[in-house]
Amino acid sequence: MKDESLLIPRYRFRSILDVTPEDLFKMGAKGVGVDIDNVITPDGTFRYIDGIKEWIEKIQKSGIPLMIISNGNYFRVKAVSRHLGNVPFIHLSRKPSPVSLIKAAKRMNIQISELAMLGDQLFSDIKAANRCGAIPVRIDPLEGKSLYPHYYKWKAKREAPYIEKFESEHGYGIY
Numbered sequence: 001m002k003d004e005s006l007l008i009p010r011y012r013f014r015s016i017l018d019v020t021p022e023d024l025f026k027m028g029a030k031g032v033g034v035d036i037d038n039v040i041t042p043d044g045t046f047r048y049i050d051g052i053k054e055w056i057e058k059i060q061k062s063g064i065p066l067m068i069i070s071n072g073n074y075f076r077v078k079a080v081s082r083h084l085g086n087v088p089f090i091h092l093s094r095k096p097s098p099v100s101l102i103k104a105a106k107r108m109n110i111q112i113s114e115l116a117m118l119g120d121q122l123f124s125d126i127k128a129a130n131r132c133g134a135i136p137v138r139i140d141p142l143e144g145k146s147l148y149p150h151y152y153k154w155k156a157k158r159e160a161p162y163i164e165k166f167e168s169e170h171g172y173g174i175y
Contacts, residue, residue, distance in 0.1 A: 006096075006130040007122040007162045009138035012172050016040060016118055016139050017055050021062035026174045027116055027135050031108035032059060033069040033101060034087075035119035036080050038141035046079065049142065056084055065108040069093050069100050069117065071124065095124040098132030105134070122159045138166075 068089035077091035093100035119125020129136035
């Protein structure tokens with residue numbers, strides 16, 4: 001797969017809360033990896049989006065295992081996991097390396113092609129998923145709530161051509 005194509009998600013959602021168990025089943029997902037920063041909490045904070053606990057419960061009740069896969073350190077990821085009901089996690093995942101996604105799929109007892117990776121960053125979450133054959137799902141990052149707004153403004157500019165390409169061919173949701 002050409003390197004630039006590794007940055008293109010298969011699906012895109014405005015918020016993680018928009019992803020339903022039915023959407024995951026349609027994708028062929030039997031397990032879900034979830035990034036933390038700018039997906040369920042603004043980067044570097046412990047301010048969770050409203051409804052995230054209920055979303056996790058809904059996914060789990062549908063029979064789909066869920067795991068946090070984050071580049072964050074143990075203490076941050078463990079605290080988030082505990083707050084969300086002791087969701088299993090992999091910290092210091094080193095995305096865009098796909099190793100942690102492969103490890104997560106093995107822990108869930110599913111094929112890597114059955115793991116949906118939900119994340120906001122094309123150069124880490126989406127690239128890692130594409131590198132190993134997982135299902136890359138782009139969640140639009142939480143706007144204006146990061147502790148590092150200048151970094152994310154630069155990142156958004158860098159990702160813009162890839163997002164525009166995706167939008168010209170697809171859009172939001174399952175198609």
